[in-house]
Amino acid sequence: MTGLIGVGVLFLPFGLRIWYVERSMRRNGVRMVATCVDHVYEGNSANPRRLVCTGATADGRSMRWNVDADPDSSPRVGEPIDLVYDARYPGQAERWTEKKSPVSLGVGWTSLAVLLIAMGTLVVLLG
Template identity: 65%
Template sequence: MTGLIGIGVLLLPFGLRIWYVERSLKRNGVRVVARCIDRVYEGNSADPKRVLCEYFADDGSRMRWIVSGEPDFPEVGDRVELIYDAHYPSQAERWTEKRFPITLGVGWTSLSVLLIAAGTLGALLT
């Protein structure tokens, strides 16, 4: 049971950090249209998984960032909508209108809390 608590304690800061970044992006996010300039191949795969995009931040500086090819895979030269945190304009992600209500940060944090609770309850019952 202490193993569950330990895993939960180790995962909790990770989940909280992701949640914080997601909330910051939601509050300070700037939507921008970027141009796809190259495909990114990873490992031994013949199919590209991500795309290198170029966009201009609010201050006029040119930024490049590798983003996911999902939900559709854009071609080189296509334009995609990105969102970046106004405090960190060099880091962006694909903007999609359909977002899950439960984000990755909420999921990891919830899992951590559940592991801690299950470990604590198990320790109390034994």
């Protein structure tokens, strides 16, 4: 079952990268109010999949971000939207939300990768 090890090794850098970006956003995130300037639709959906937002960073740079749309509460064009951007990498932003999951996506992918590598190693050693 070296295939499990291979899949785990492929997932590991992906999970670690997501984990790093999420951790950086938590540590260096700057909350701000941006303006929704466009909606991006994909497929035949009546709801937008992404929002194009503009705003200024704390140091006055004008920025443009693409963020995920929320089907339950997407602002109209011209309306304000709460965002958080990474002060170290201001080109990355996401919608601000009070309810955050205690287990992040990066932790989940990294844990899955480690589990697959461990299972594959055990199968090889015991089999």
